[in-house]
Amino acid sequence: MWPFLRPGQKILVKKSIGPDFKPGDLALYRASGQLLCHRLLRKEKQANNWIFYCRPDTSGGSDPVSENMVEGKVVAVLSGNKMVNLETPFARLRAITVLLLLAPITAALERIYKKIKGI
Secondary structure (H helix, E strand, O other): OOOOOOOOOOOEOOOOHHHHOOOOEEEEEEEEEEEEEEEEEEEEEEEEEEEEEEEEOOOOOOOOOOEEEEEEEEEEEEEEOOOEOOOOOOHHHHHHHHHHHHHHOOOOOOHHHHHHHHH
């Protein structure tokens, strides 16, 4: 989840269910044998299961994630002796800003970089 999360930072995760998640939240989930932390774009209810559409901040696509794959919601980031609570009004505003503005810009720059490098 770089640039939002940096190497060495730890996260505090709260076991959460579908209604607890809002766009911009960070979801921790298991996919393809890996533990991933991505930003929630949107969610929808299908039958009796929530489907979350998540993506890293540096990607333009989104992955559908079934509720049963979700471990929980990131509620705080620990960096050294400092803890940043992600459930404050300011943190919500920052999450929405990243979701709406910074993530698409970063994703576009990544696509341009890959095109230039021939990746």
